[in-house]
Amino acid sequence: xxxxxxxxxxxxxxxxxxxxVSFSALKPQLFVEAPKANDAxxxxxxxxxxxxxxxxxxxxxxxxxxxxLILSAELxxxxxxxxxxxxxxxxxxxxKSGGNGVVLCLKTGDVEGAIAKAIxxxxxxxxxxxxxxxxxxGGRVGKVKDPYGFVWLICSTxxxxxxxxxx
Amino acid sequence: xxxxxxxxxxxxxxxxxxxxVSFSALKPQLFVEAPKANDAxxxxxxxxxxxxxxxxxxxxxxxxxxxxLILSAELxxxxxxxxxxxxxxxxxxxxKSGGNGVVLCLKTGDVEGAIAKAIxxxxxxxxxxxxxxxxxxGGRVGKVKDPYGFVWLICSTxxxxxxxxxx
Numbered sequence: 001x002x003x004x005x006x007x008x009x010x011x012x013x014x015x016x017x018x019x020x021v022s023f024s025a026l027k028p029q030l031f032v033e034a035p036k037a038n039d040a041x042x043x044x045x046x047x048x049x050x051x052x053x054x055x056x057x058x059x060x061x062x063x064x065x066x067x068x069l070i071l072s073a074e075l076x077x078x079x080x081x082x083x084x085x086x087x088x089x090x091x092x093x094x095x096k097s098g099g100n101g102v103v104l105c106l107k108t109g110d111v112e113g114a115i116a117k118a119i120x121x122x123x124x125x126x127x128x129x130x131x132x133x134x135x136x137x138g139g140r141v142g143k144v145k146d147p148y149g150f151v152w153l154i155c156s157t158x159x160x161x162x163x164x165x166x167x
Numbered sequence: 168x169x170x171x172x173x174x175x176x177x178x179x180x181x182x183x184x185x186x187x188v189s190f191s192a193l194k195p196q197l198f199v200e201a202p203k204a205n206d207a208x209x210x211x212x213x214x215x216x217x218x219x220x221x222x223x224x225x226x227x228x229x230x231x232x233x234x235x236l237i238l239s240a241e242l243x244x245x246x247x248x249x250x251x252x253x254x255x256x257x258x259x260x261x262x263k264s265g266g267n268g269v270v271l272c273l274k275t276g277d278v279e280g281a282i283a284k285a286i287x288x289x290x291x292x293x294x295x296x297x298x299x300x301x302x303x304x305g306g307r308v309g310k311v312k313d314p315y316g317f318v319w320l321i322c323s324t325x326x327x328x329x330x331x332x333x334x
Contacts, residue, residue: 023245028195032315047288078190102269121214148199
């Protein structure tokens with residue numbers, strides 16, 4: 001809620017779309033019904049030989065959950081990364097419900113520029129840019145839906161989940 | 168079916184499960200309602216600076232489609248690959264309907280071994296292993312649904328779409 005008006009940062013009209021937006025990573029993020037993300041991680045290790053690179057936990061642990069929820073666990077399979085997350089029912093969670101909740105997570109140094117460019121190409125913004133703990137390992141996160149129904153999370157390159165690996 | 172001596176260490180069963188199955192690539196594949204895959208590719212170029220690496224077309228061109236359907240177009244964004252495909256309404260298409268049809272495409276030299284291992288870990292096989300033109304650039308393709316609802320295409324490493332790039 002704090003810094004929502006960074007939206008209007010430098011380029012405020014849609015004509016002024018930054019053609020130079022660049023992206024540093026693309027990772028599919030799989031959202032599973034809480035608190036099953038930990039089980040899912042174990043499954044991907046057993047089924048596909050996934051290697052766990054990092055894991056960040058939700059500091060707001062719910063009484064009804066025996067284990068802390070996973071904000072984002074990064075797994076490596078065949079040299080590529082996927083992210084696995086519990087669906088948290090709080091306002092900043094980028095995905096509210098399960099059911100093949102695969103989104104594509106794009107990291108960039110210019111969240112607003114990337115969103116503006118996607119919108120000018122035909123995407124639809126969904127919600128505000130927020131401090132989104134649950135997406136792409138944290139940082140500022142915006143969401144767009146492309147004309148074909150796929151959801152892209154546009155995330156700042158700030159990395160919050162490297163430190164608190166916990167098994 | 169190569170060397171299956173290194174069965175699984177402790178977790179027995181499923182008979183022939185190869186603990187040594189390895190994967191050479193993981194790519195999300197986005198299925199869009201035909202014939203919009205070409206539009207989707209153009210959109211991903213405009214919105215996210217995607218670079219088209221290859222494209223394979225459906226040889227069975229339908230009369231009602233002005234442009235040939237895309238079996239699989241590989242795009243590179245931020246160093247990672249995604250595949251974009253028209254949903255073909257034939258029996259070998261791995262996805263029959265749209266609506267956030269994101270599947271995870273895993274390439275391996277041992278399709279049956281990989282499927283058996285996934286199933287022994289809790290996945291459910293969906294259909295038979297087929298010569299699936301529409302998935303992962305062709306080759307033999309099996310499909311499993313994991314316990315969390317996500318669909319994984321297990322594809323042989325045969326690459327069919329490198330040659331026929333066509334814009």
